[in-house]
Amino acid sequence: MKVRQLYVLFIILLQFTCIVRGGLECLNLQLSVSQKVENEGFHRNINWLIESTNFDNENWRTSNCEIALQLDVPPEMFVNPDEILNLNRTGQISAYIDGSINVEAPAHESTEHKVYIYLKSNSIGKVSVELPVHLRYQRAVIGGGFGKINLSKPSLLVLCPIAGRELCGDYSKVTAPCDSTGQHLCVWQNVTYQALFDDVQLFVPVGDLDDYPIVSVVTLLLGCFGSIYILSLLSTMSI
Amino acid sequence: MWRQFQALDYKIHLIVAFVLHVLVIEYGKYHDDTYEVPFTDTDYMVFTDAARYVLKGASPYNRSTYRYTPLVAYLLTPNLFINASFGKYLFSIVDIAVAFLIRLITKHSLTEYVQKNTLKLTNFEEKSKRRRKKKLGKTMIDLHADTSMMLWLYNPMTIAIATRGNCDSIAGLLVLGTLYLIQCRKWAFTAGVLHGIAVHFRLYPITYSLALFMHLSKFSLYSQNHRQQDNHKKTKKNKIGTSLIPYKDVKRKTIFKLEYVLYLVPNLEQLKLVTGCLLSLTTLTGLFYFLYGYQFLHEAYLYHLMRRDTRHNFSMYFYLQYLTAAIKSISFWQKILTVLPQIVLILVLSVRFGLNKLTLNFAFLTVTIVMVAYNTVLTSQYFVWILVVLPLCLWQITMSKKTALFLVSIWFIAQAAWLLPAYFLEFQGHNTFMFIWVQSVSFFCANMAILGRVIKNFMSVKFDCKIN
Numbered sequence: 001m002k003v004r005q006l007y008v009l010f011i012i013l014l015q016f017t018c019i020v021r022g023g024l025e026c027l028n029l030q031l032s033v034s035q036k037v038e039n040e041g042f043h044r045n046i047n048w049l050i051e052s053t054n055f056d057n058e059n060w061r062t063s064n065c066e067i068a069l070q071l072d073v074p075p076e077m078f079v080n081p082d083e084i085l086n087l088n089r090t091g092q093i094s095a096y097i098d099g100s101i102n103v104e105a106p107a108h109e110s111t112e113h114k115v116y117i118y119l120k121s122n123s124i125g126k127v128s129v130e131l132p133v134h135l136r137y138q139r140a141v142i143g144g145g146f147g148k149i150n151l152s153k154p155s156l157l158v159l160c161p162i163a164g165r166e167l168c169g170d171y172s173k174v175t176a177p178c179d180s181t182g183q184h185l186c187v188w189q190n191v192t193y194q195a196l197f198d199d200v201q202l203f204v205p206v207g208d209l210d211d212y213p214i215v216s217v218v219t220l221l222l223g224c225f226g227s228i229y230i231l232s233l234l235s236t237m238s239i
Numbered sequence: 240m241w242r243q244f245q246a247l248d249y250k251i252h253l254i255v256a257f258v259l260h261v262l263v264i265e266y267g268k269y270h271d272d273t274y275e276v277p278f279t280d281t282d283y284m285v286f287t288d289a290a291r292y293v294l295k296g297a298s299p300y301n302r303s304t305y306r307y308t309p310l311v312a313y314l315l316t317p318n319l320f321i322n323a324s325f326g327k328y329l330f331s332i333v334d335i336a337v338a339f340l341i342r343l344i345t346k347h348s349l350t351e352y353v354q355k356n357t358l359k360l361t362n363f364e365e366k367s368k369r370r371r372k373k374k375l376g377k378t379m380i381d382l383h384a385d386t387s388m389m390l391w392l393y394n395p396m397t398i399a400i401a402t403r404g405n406c407d408s409i410a411g412l413l414v415l416g417t418l419y420l421i422q423c424r425k426w427a428f429t430a431g432v433l434h435g436i437a438v439h440f441r442l443y444p445i446t447y448s449l450a451l452f453m454h455l456s457k458f459s460l461y462s463q464n465h466r467q468q469d470n471h472k473k474t475k476k477n478k479i480g481t482s483l484i485p486y487k488d489v490k491r492k493t494i495f496k497l498e499y500v501l502y503l504v505p506n507l508e509q510l511k512l513v514t515g516c517l518l519s520l521t522t523l524t525g526l527f528y529f530l531y532g533y534q535f536l537h538e539a540y541l542y543h544l545m546r547r548d549t550r551h552n553f554s555m556y557f558y559l560q561y562l563t564a565a566i567k568s569i570s571f572w573q574k575i576l577t578v579l580p581q582i583v584l585i586l587v588l589s590v591r592f593g594l595n596k597l598t599l600n601f602a603f604l605t606v607t608i609v610m611v612a613y614n615t616v617l618t619s620q621y622f623v624w625i626l627v628v629l630p631l632c633l634w635q636i637t638m639s640k641k642t643a644l645f646l647v648s649i650w651f652i653a654q655a656a657w658l659l660p661a662y663f664l665e666f667q668g669h670n671t672f673m674f675i676w677v678q679s680v681s682f683f684c685a686n687m688a689i690l691g692r693v694i695k696n697f698m699s700v701k702f703d704c705k706i707n
Contacts, residue, residue, distance in 0.1 A: 040668035081303075082281045090275065100303070104548045106564055137550055139565040144670055205670035212562050215676060219559045220576040222680060223613065226687040227580035230609075233694050234591055 026168035027063055030054045031156060032194040042135045042204065046071075048154065050193075052124040060124040065160040065167075068188065069117040069129065070176060075110040076136050076149040076204070078103060083132055084115075088180055093129070094118040096182040107136040107147075116157075116176055135204045144208025151200040157188035167191065249342055249385050253335050256392040260331035263402040264324055283404025286326060290316045300534045306542050308440055309527050309535065311406050330401040333408045338392040340415040341630045344600065346384040347423045349634060352597055353380070387630035400623055407620070411627035413437035414444050414603070417451065418631070422599060427455055427508040431515020438516070439523045442543050443624060446585055446610050448516070450602040453593030455508040458501075460596060502594070546616060551661055551675050553654070554617035555683040558676035581613035600631035601697060605690065612686040619654075638696045646689050653678070653685040 030053045038045040048069060052060070073079055078101050087093040099113025119127050138147035157174055160166055171189040178186040270278035289299035289312035299305050299312035317325040391397055401408050414437050420430035434451060437444040453459060505513065527535045549561040556577060563569050585606050592602030607628055611621045638646075660674035 039666070041664065041666040042668075043666065082284070085284070086275075086277055092275070104546075104550065106549055108565060137561065137564075140562045144672070146670065203668065205664060205668060205672065207558065207561050207672050208670075209562060211558070211673055211676075215558050215562060216573065218680065219555055219676075220573065222555065222683065223576060223580045226612070226683065227584050229687060229691060230584055230694065231587060233691055234587065237694065237697075 026166050027059075027065065027160070028054065028168040029158065029191060030194075031191065032196055033154070033156065034196040035153075035200070036197075037151070037200055037202065044133050044135065044202065046131045046133055046151075048129050048131075050119065050127045050129070050156070063160060063165050064162050065158055065165065067119045067124075067127075068157045068159070068176065069119065070155040070157055070174070070190075071115045071117070071131070072152050073113050073115055073133065074149060074152070075112055076107040076138060076147070077133050077151075077202075078110070078113070078136060079115050079131065079133055087132075093131070094120050094180045095131070096177050096180045098177070098182070103134070105136065107138045110136060116180075118180055135202065138204060138206045140207030140209050140212075142209045144206060144210070146203040147206045149202040149204065151202055153195055153199065156191050156193050158191050159186050159188045161186075245382065245386065245389070249381075249388060252385065252389060252392055253338060256338065256398075257331060257335050259393075260334065260398060260402055261328075263398055264327045264331065267327070267402055268324065278403060280403040280405045282406070283326060286311055286315045286404070286406070287318045287323070290318055294319060298531045298534065300531055300538050306538045307406065308523070308539050309531065310440065310523075311409075314409075327402055327404050330404065330406065330408050333412050334392075334397060334401045337408060337411050337415055337627065338388045340412070340419050341391050342384045342388040343423060344415065344419055344631055345387045345634065346380055348597060348600060348631070349380045349383055355597070383634045387633045390630040390633065391626065394626060396623065397626060405620075407441075407623050410437060410441035410444070411623070413440055414447065414627060415631075417444075417447075418600065418603065421451060421454060421512075427511040428515040431512040431517075432519040433515075434512070435516040435519030436523065439520055439539075442540065443610065446606055447589075447603055449586065449589035450593035450599060450606060451512060452505075452509055453502065453590055453602075454596065454599045455506070455512055456502050456594060457506055459594045502590070548616045551664060551672070552617050553619075553657060553679055553682055554615055555676075555679045556615040557617075557679060558672055560615060561672070577615065581609055584609045584613075598635075598698070600628060601635055603628045604632045605694065608686065608690050608693075612683060612690070632697075635698050636693055636696050637698075638692070642692070642696075646692055649685050650689060653682040657682055 032051050032053060034049045034051075036047045038047060050067070050069075079095075079097055080103055081097055081101055084093070084095050084097060088095065095115055095117045097113060097115050099111065101113055102110065115131065117129055117131060119129060135149060141147075155174070157176060158167060158171075159178070167189055169191075171191050174188045174190045175185050176188050178184045267278040285302055285305050286307075288302040289305045289307075289309075292301045293299050293309070293312045294316055299309050305312070314329065315326040322328075397408065413433055417430050417434045417437060420426045420433060424430075430451070434444065434448070438448075524536075524540075527539070547560065547564075549557065549564045551557055551561075559573070559577075563573070588605045588609065589602055592598040592605060604625070607624050611617065611625060614621060657675065657678040660671040660678060663669040664671045664675060
């Protein structure tokens, strides 16, 4: 009888140690990201390529972890909600926009917003993602030229929902929507990554305040002349 | 070939056009599933979302960027329980109804014109008889009416707008419905009610109000001849139509006379019109304000009034608006000089052409052109407003085909010339603001020149020569 009790105790202890050991086996995720901005003008595409240097796909699949990119979009830029809705619908992207967006407003009347792009991919080796962004009109300045927009680096968020399968290292916690529906919030870890790109500055044409005198005089006078021309026609015709 | 096609019965045209709409809608479904850039208008999805909220008993304005009357959301609720394309079919049927109304109104005003110009009647009838033999039973009037109808019916732009799910054709239907009721039926009150709904629906028809009001004035006659006759009648009690002499009055012509102020004193018919309009407008506004509160007022009315989009567009005023966007206090003169020319023109055109029973449609056309040309935000979407009323006046504008083709080409070339610097700005990132502005100025000049030509060639004596 005693032998049997000891045997059960042994089994329990064995299982416990297994669990503890399993818990200690953390995921050591090392990621690198490269970024490329395509197109010129007011409509750009940002391409990101996320690569894992030390993680194989099998390991990643069993971990059930998820990765998301978080981009802080400055006021000079916006992501079009309707466009994202379409891309979500056709499955080309899985993204959620946090913040209200007025696509018509100029930069100085706009606010920042956040975009979360969920990389629903089974393979971690190489994941690429493309986000269409649009630049806003900026205040006209004397001399015209181009306005500058600083594109900040995106944050990489990782969520490992299964207990015991956690990331190695102590990363800061970020509360963000769990998926592109944005209905629930999850606590993600903001992981560090190796950035294979420099900070980018985008340029957008701005109006030239030196044009103001001629533009205002010609525009307003022409409006009046158009009106006078039609009135003069009316005064000479009879119906 | 063209003449044979033109000579087909109008019902066949309506059916063919509807089938065309259905085919394009079906293609749209395929396009949406296949390509990245959808065929369906973004607003159509907004309407459907708003309809979903309405079905749940919530406010349609819970859907951001829904900036229309709740009526659109109500109308499109079957999108959710019948078919997702229901709305597109509805808009297509509206398109057909618009075409039918164009035919009715054109036919009515042509008949009226013929009746009121007895001298021209004989020529017209002779011509009609001759034509009737050639054209499978179609009279000249029918032929004119059908051509006008076809201009709307087979216009790629109107087909695209309805089948992509844009609700602008409904506004067109309401505007034409008002014209039909006031001209063909002479129901001032009902016309007023419909006008109120039109204003509630899209706001822009408010600029037609004065023309409608003037049309019902007792001073509104058929032509200058009649006006002269009327003056004679007061003294000599002559009968109208006995001696129509072409109007060649040498006395000084002015745009404004003091007696015009008298025209503003409303008669019974005008009161009916105003009452009908105010009744439907306040009822709808009050009802929806009660249901959805300030959000309704803001999204459906105020947003459209206060909209100040400084991004580049066809409007000549865009660069000026952009340059002054950052300045908080825009000078008083700039505001006045932007708004005043078009207000003056709209008022004068409304009074001038509204006061002639035969030229109400033309009043609508010229007011629309002025409104579009002077708008501070101008995109190609606004051209539909012109397309709705243009077919009605086609028979009144007597131009040689060459001149017409020339004017249309100028209009398209001016647009194309604008597109080039706009492309370089938007997609290549070149600073071409100044060039875009120069092109928008030339587009404005083109618009004004065309308006001038159209007015010059309107109901001129040439019409008789052509008929003969």
